[in-house]
Structures are given as structure tokens and as C-alpha cells.
Amino acid sequence: MIEARVHFFGPVRGLVGKKQQVVLLEEGATLRRLLEELARSNGSEFRRYIVPQGTTLNPALQVFLNGESVDEIQNLDKTLAAEATLDVMLASPIIGG
């Protein structure tokens, strides 16, 4: 069994209504499977953000698996380790002038 601990930071919390979520997945589950489970369990507003684009995700949603960006991993079919940590944020406007 895989235990994925998901942390929501910043405004994405307003979409999912929680700070954290633990997702239990079968062994061999992938990052894509975890994202599908998050989409399923968090309502339609959040689901609109989970849009796979090739090997990565809609850049409005910024997801880090064990600290590494999904843009860097470039493989949504990456198999998860037994304990995975996912940090989920929304893209936000840059600071500065």
C-alpha cells in the first residue's frame, strides 16, 4: 500500500477546503493515479485545474512530488514510492513591479 501525504499551500486551500490529505493507493500506483484520486475526491472547482498536458500538468497548478516539480519529472506515469509527499500550490502572480 502507498501512503501519499498531500499538503495544500496557499490559495488552493480555498478550492479543496483543507490543508492536508492522505491518499492510500495500491502498490505500483503512479503519479497520474494520485492526481486522479485528488481530482475525484476534491470537487469540480479543483478538478478543473488537474489537466494533464503531455508529460506534465496545466501550469496553473504547481505540484511537487517529494520536492521535485512535475515539470522536472516530466513523467506522470512515474511509480510512487511507498511513502510519497505531494505539495500542491496554484501559480500565483509574481511579486515586484
Place this chain on the structure above:
Amino acid sequence: MAGEINVSSSSPVNYHEGQQVRTMCRLCLNRCGILASTRRGKVFRIDGDPANPYNQGKACAKGRAGFYTLSSPHRVTRPLRRTNPEKGPGIDPGWETISWDEALDLVASKLKAVSEDDPRKLWRVTFDRSLLDEIWCAAFGTALQSVSSGFFCGNAVHPMHFLNQFAVEAVPDVPLTRYILSVGSQYGAVVHYDTMNGAFELGRNREAIKVVVVDPLCGHAASMADEWIPIRPGTDAAFLMGLANVLINDLGIYDAAFLKYFSNAPYLIGGDGHYARDPASNKVLVWDPAAHTARPFDAAGIDPALLGRYQVSGSELRPAFQVIADEVRRYTPEEVSRIAGVPAVTVKRIAREFGEAAKIGAKINIDGEELPFRPASLTWYRGLSSHKHAFMNGFAAMLLQTLIGGLDVPGGLMGYHRAKYRATEDGLLATIAHPGRVGSGPGPTNPYPPRVVTPPQSIDLFELFPVACYSRTFAVPAILEPEKYHASIQPEMLLQRRSNMAYTGAGQEIMTKVLRKIPFIVSFAFEIDETAEFADLVFPDLHYLEQLEPVGSEGEYHTGSQPATFYGSRPAMAPPFESPWGRLVSHDEILLELAARAGFLEDVYLACNRMWRLPPEYSLQPGQRYSYRDLIDRALKAKHGPDNGLNWYAKDGILVKERSLKERYPGAYPKPRIHVYHEYMIDAGRQVEAVTRELKIPWDCSGYLPLAEWRPCPAYAPKAPEFDLYLITAKAPYHALTATGSNPLLAEVGMRLGYDDVLLSRDAAKRKGLAEGDWVEIETDSGKKATGRIKLTSGIHPEVTAVWASTGRWARSVTRDGKTRGIHFNSLLALDDEHLDFVSGAIDSCLRVKLTKLGQNQPQRC
């Protein structure tokens, strides 16, 4: 140098007498390294830090005068609570002092209530980000914003540099560059990110570098340039496209090799504006002239065509570069002259000068390596951003620099504050998100790939801006008319610091309405400025010379090809008040206490662990309590090594690291292709159109174009003949945004130099029967009025009048005898659909005005 700062949270900071303290100027974006000299606990002198290459060991006059505000009689030294519920400019808030405990409990209880409702309803605003600001927001559940800029600042700048340079900003590679074309910017002259380095390198290489400034006003930068070209406001895109036309179609000067292999210039474009794709692999096609066929862009051994028209499966396709060559053809020098008022012969000459200066094909040997040498740089800023079609202006500027292959190579335009990047399936460069780095938030806001458009979830409707770097202006209409914009998230609470939106926003009247709609406002204020005047509660803020704050977890500063330098703020003296923790050294300490009282301190620690990527030995543990100093110590050690924690920072506080050639000049090495043609804009626009139509939000989607084009600003055609002048604004070198308004020395310099006056050309004055010193009424074509005194000059376009930025302030700490001096430009703006850019979020700030003579004496109402 200054002495020990004990890591223990209960220990005060030790201030050494008669010392120089290495610290950071925080008056503007440049953040120069400075030395503050102290005597008897007071700062009496500021110099540039000779050890700091970021600002070449220099400080500007503003920075050197920065300590004059330390003794401000208007300084806030105790928490203040409003007793008068009526809010507005000049209305006495009836401040009463309250204890720190009362203040902290009150704000914490409000934070708790907002958090339980929806944390996004906290509008957290600052223009001077601290180490913890962003983390604190992430832990609370909201985003950090810097509302007071971005109405008309980097809208045409940051997206373009993210796109083609994976960087927030870019500057000319001084001293290697030999030609700087500055359009709507004042590089090396006013507040910016590379001012001191730019100013001194330009000064040292004055004979070797030609500087041409294109601007309606001969401001500080233009006055020191080799040439000033006056241009009609809002016509920069036409001028730039005209240069591109001459270079491509007349002179044939462009970096063909670069464009073929490092940009999407050879990608084949169909009649619908989209890429042509291989039906089997879905890969973008290019034309292979040797094989007389279209092939996937990444097929080996192709020398792809840049020009021509090709039949593929019954359709005519053109390489993107041919599309560009065709599109720019309409910007003939004569047409540019008609639109922009720049003589056709000048357009031709500048195009040739810029193209020839780029030395296409040249190499330079640096450290034994041969690198491309493109010593010509185009630099642009607010002059292109403050317009209805800001995004198009940015496209035009970036196109010109990309044509010469002059990006991130010696002599060219150098990006900085970089992100990591990847290649998309189409072989194009896209930046990679990084928590807590590059610009802000979880990552860079690159236009490509565009963010998926969703119904508005943010106070500023950011979700409807899939290619912009921010959309701050739209917070104003969204707050004032939430139903119209489907703005479900309305601010219940504003927590702001070093951000003066009441002054720098969309004018006094409109910002008053906005701020009155926010139920609870908290300001961290050094003095009561125009925004703090609306606060329900004020915490005393520190002067930057009193702060202990390594800036940003990424912690390195560099521009252009400079070394990477880490430094930050360190306290040179104590503030004139005590906090519950003894000496306050950062407002982050107040934020941490608020988090503790509002019940989300553990979330802050978790965010520190995740966003700073603290390794196990430095990570923060649940159930523990850490001081601000503990947090800094861990962040510094995680970034700079176990020997470089807080004690090291307090003693020395600077690290200078040479960068490799590849770090300095990434454009000289293979990387994914960049954009000259913006195919992604077509779908981004369609998405915006679909969502806004579904929600019945009135929205202009016509600006989502794959190529730049010049479109007139609303002011281009006067609504009536008497509105025969443009009114613009410009930055002066002796003020930094609103951070220096109360500095008596700088205020006097400004006053003596006519900072409060209205600039008008001698020709225009003659035409209108006006003379130096005449008082006039300025009326915009939307009926807004102001009064000012004429100052004649030869350094302004004859169709233009101008007022300086940062003038017309009304906060008591800034006015003299309660009187406002000069004109508040933003109060003359029109914030309506006609003047807003629905792509970049900019508001148009070139106005049409008429002047009416009032006489030689100041009217009573001024």
C-alpha cells in the same frame, strides 16, 4: 563591521558603537549593498559597500540620504487603533494607542475568522518581500501580492523575459554591449533592478557604447544618452515593428542560424495561425528545402527554411519567420513616421545602426571559449507597459532582440532572476516551477504554456489572465463590481506593508472606494502614508536600517554577467520602541506571533520545511517553538552550509561567487527553442472567451494574437480637438516610488528642480500663449481635472505634457503645512474597459488633455 547577533530568541541584538554596518538599501528595487556608519547609536552616514559587486560598491544620492527619515516626527512607535469609523483621504482616523497584546489579539482573531471562512479573503500585500512573507501566506492559505505596482510596470516586460530568457528581468550586458536602444525605459538612471551597475558601466565606457533613448520625454536617462528620439506616446510597437521590417525586408540583417535552430521561426504555420503538424506523430513541421518536403522539427540533418510558401497536403504553409516578414511589411518607415512622429529617415538609420552593432555571426573569446558576440541591446520598461496593448508592445520589443540572436550571449540582453527550464513536446522552452523562488509564489509565470483558464478564484481575477505575470489592476473593478466579474472572492481583510496602493493605485477617488469596501485593514507603517490612513489597526514598522533580514531564501543577487552575491539587511541601530520580544528586528516576528495566536504557526513551520527545502538536520519539528532568529539560522545554513548561519551573517553577511560562463551566458549553449511566433496565444484567447462567455463576464479577448501589432491607445485620437496634448508621467532620479516622499533632503532637491511642475515644450507653450510659471488647469477627455504650474523645456515631444511620478501626495507625513504639492497623475486615469488591457492587466496611462491658463498666481484651491 557590526558585532554578534545571538541566535537565542531572548537575546537582544548587540549594536556596536562607532562602526560601519554592512546592510542593504531597501528604498528601491536595486537593493544596493551599503555601509551604514553609526555614532552614539545613530546612523550618520551611508556609503556603497565596496565589497559588493552587485552595485559596484556605490550608492545613489537617494540611498545615501536614506537615514534622514530615521528621525521622522511622524514615525509610528506604538500600535494604533482607529476610533473614527469614517475612512477617507484627510479624514482623521482618531488613532488611539493600544498595547501590543491587544493589537496582536485583535488581528489574530480577525485572521482566525477569515481562515475559517475562506483564507483567500485575506489580501496580503507588500512590495518589499521579507524572508517569511510568502511562506506565511502559503501557510495561511492566500497569495502574496504587490498591488501598488503592476498596474503599469512590468506588464510588457516580465512575460517576455520568462518566455525567451527564463528570467524575470533583463539588462544590457554592460560593458560588452556597444549599442543600447532604450525604449520607454530609463536604464541606469532611475529606480530599477540594475541601476547602479548600469550607471557606472555606462559611465566608464561612455565612448565605447552608443546609447539611444526613444521616449516622449528627455528624462534623466535620455539627457545622458548619445541621442534622444522623441516619440508620440503609445506608438512604440509601431516603431519597433518598423525596425523589424527594415532589418528583415530591406537590409536582410537577422541571425538566420540562431532563428533556424534555437527559435520557432522555421515552424510551418497554416492559414488558421496554428502550427502544421505531422498527422502520424503530431510533431510540428518545418520545411526541408533539400528534400523538398515538410518534416518534423526535430528530424536530424535539416537546414530548415525560414522564408517561402510551401504546399503541404493541399494547404499553403509558411514558416513562422515568413509570416513575421509579411506582417511587419506594413510598418514602412513612412507609416511609422505617420503613426509615431519619428522621421522615416531616423527609423531606417536606427534599424541599420542596431543591426550592424549586433555583428551577426561574430564570436568573442572569453576564458578560452568562443562564444557568439551580439553587442546590441534593446531595453524597455514602463513606457511599453503602461498602455492598453502592453502585451503587444512587449512582443514587438522581444521580437527585435530575438531577431539578432542577442539573448543571454556576450554583449546582448542578459536575463536574471532565472528559473529552470524544460523542453515541451513542441521543442519549446518552458520554465519550471520552484517553490519559493523566482519572482514569487511557487514559480515563474511564463506565458507558455498558458495556464488553463478557470472561473475567477482570486481577488484580482488572475485566472482570466493565462499569459500575464499579474493582473493587479483588475482587483479594482472586481472589488467595485463583483457580480459583473463573477468575483466570488472579496477581501474581508487587508494586511499590508511597504505598499501604498491608495496612492499608487488607480487614483484617489477609486482607491478610496476600494479601501472603504474592505471590512478590516491592518498596516505595518513607518509613517502614516495614504494607505495606512485607511487602516483599522497599525503596527509600527521598522526603518530598513533597523532590520535583520537576509532577503529571500534563494539569497543571491546578480544582474547581467556579474558574480552572484548574497547579502541582506542587518540592523545598524535600534528602533525607538520596544516590542513584546524586546528589540524588534523584523516584521516577520510580528507575523510569527500572529500565526501563533491565530493557530497556524505549525503550518508556517511546515511551509518553511517544504519551501526552503530544509534538510532533516535543520527541519522544524511539530510541537516545538522557534524564534525568528532560529528560522533565519536554519534557512541560511540549509542554503549556504553549516558555517554560514546567523552568526556568520551577522559578522560578515556577504558571499560573492563567480559564475561559470554557462551560468553567465546560457544563450551561448544549446537549449530548447524560444518564441518569435506565439501560437499558444490563439488557444489561450479562446479559453478566456469560453469561460467569460459561460459566466457572462464582459471581456475583450481581441488582444490574444500570435504576433505583435500596433494598435492605437484610446488617447491616440482625441475625442475633441481642444484635447490637443498627451499627458504622461515619468520617474525622476531623486525619488524612489513613495519611499522617499518624507525625506526632507530629497523633497527639497525635488522642489528646487521643479519636481512639482507641469512640463511643456516651448513650441507648445508658444502655440497656446503660455509662459514659464503660468498656472494652468489640466482637464482630461474624461473630465478629470488638476491644477499645476508650467515649466518650459526643450526636452519633451511638442504634443506632450508631463508630470513627474511620486508627486501630488496628500499624507500628512509628506505634505508641507498640510498642502499637497504637484499633481497626482494616477487620479487623472480612466479605469474602464476602454483603457484596460485584458491580456496583460495594464491600465493605459497616456491621457488626452487640454490646458487652460489660470494666471501667474497659484489659485486658492491648490
